[in-house]
Amino acid sequence: MKISEILARNVPSISFEVFPPKVDADFADVEHAVREIARLRPSFMSVTYGAGGGTSRYTLAIAEEIKRDFGVPTLAHLTCVSSSRKTVDEQIDRIRAAGIENVMALRGDIPAGHEADKRDYHHAVDLVRLLRGKAPDLCIGGACYPEIHPESADQKTDIRYLREKVEAGCDFLTTQMFFDNHLLYNFLYKIREAGISVPVVAGIMPITNARQVERAIHLSGAMVPQRFRALVDRFGSDPAAMKQAGIAYATDQIIDLYANGVTNIHVYTMNKPDVAEKILGNIRCFLG
Numbered sequence: 001m002k003i004s005e006i007l008a009r010n011v012p013s014i015s016f017e018v019f020p021p022k023v024d025a026d027f028a029d030v031e032h033a034v035r036e037i038a039r040l041r042p043s044f045m046s047v048t049y050g051a052g053g054g055t056s057r058y059t060l061a062i063a064e065e066i067k068r069d070f071g072v073p074t075l076a077h078l079t080c081v082s083s084s085r086k087t088v089d090e091q092i093d094r095i096r097a098a099g100i101e102n103v104m105a106l107r108g109d110i111p112a113g114h115e116a117d118k119r120d121y122h123h124a125v126d127l128v129r130l131l132r133g134k135a136p137d138l139c140i141g142g143a144c145y146p147e148i149h150p151e152s153a154d155q156k157t158d159i160r161y162l163r164e165k166v167e168a169g170c171d172f173l174t175t176q177m178f179f180d181n182h183l184l185y186n187f188l189y190k191i192r193e194a195g196i197s198v199p200v201v202a203g204i205m206p207i208t209n210a211r212q213v214e215r216a217i218h219l220s221g222a223m224v225p226q227r228f229r230a231l232v233d234r235f236g237s238d239p240a241a242m243k244q245a246g247i248a249y250a251t252d253q254i255i256d257l258y259a260n261g262v263t264n265i266h267v268y269t270m271n272k273p274d275v276a277e278k279i280l281g282n283i284r285c286f287l288g
């Protein structure tokens, strides 16, 4: 099933992101976690793709398994900036052959020392155009950044490029994590004003241990509100308490989003079935 069909229902949905293993030895553990998450029957699941190619070969294997064994629609991520045209073409052919109908088209992070003039792809929009041309019936997602992409000069420029990416063929957008819903409401207002009308899925990261906070901020550049910082300061040294507080905070964010008409939520599960299950339990009666 296409994600665009799920989003068009316009009723509250919840989807989960998982990541594939980095090395063969971890495959069984990751597979077990992913199966536990798929068993919860979210609206759809996405499987990330390693920018440097490290985990890329497992993305499709995991996505296929979720679809085949649980009937959960899957979204396979694909990055382009550090790949050759040949590699990207081959991966698209594999996605098609596996019957995956949804692709998240991403640039990926630029590896250190990577020279711009040696790249086949520069931005996600290049990949969106390629996918649209090669497989017109695919449902294509793109990333967006309520607090602007860290490399962007300003929000206006970021939104201008986002519009170009959507016009190239994105059916929906998924946001980077954010910890203050007002940032999302503000962003939605601005992109709608700029003429971007595709559905936006709100990305929520439940922070369940203190180490994760610094890592999440470092990777995403997300602003951490004082209310959240206080939870980490108070409960960060008590793993069980921090986990419960992080799940409660994410639940609170999701309920506020549903209440304000943001119907589609994507949870960055970090491959933690217990976290996904608790969040789902907390919001089940809101789902369509």
Ligand SMILES: Cc1cc2nc3c(=O)[nH]c(=O)nc-3n(C[C@H](O)[C@H](O)[C@H](O)COP(=O)(O)OP(=O)(O)OC[C@H]3O[C@@H](n4cnc5c(N)ncnc54)[C@H](O)[C@@H]3O)c2cc1C
Pocket (backbone or CB within 6 Å): 047, 048, 049, 050, 051, 052, 077, 078, 079, 104, 105, 106, 107, 108, 109, 110, 122, 123, 124, 125, 142, 143, 144, 149, 150, 151, 152, 157, 158, 159, 161, 162, 165, 174, 175, 176, 177, 203
């Ligand atoms: C929902 C989500 C899922 C993700 N999944 C993965 C994953 O599976 N694997 C992974 O490695 N990474 C993933 N990432 C991280 C992502 O690859 C990085 O954030 C990356 O730095 C940017 O990717 P993008 O697709 O947003 O790039 P782009 O849309 O190309 O944007 C990147 C920057 O370039 C600018 N830009 C865009 N188009 C142009 C243009 N034509 N000219 C000049 N500037 C332009 C933008 O304003 C922005 O500053 C994900 C991020 C999100 C939000």
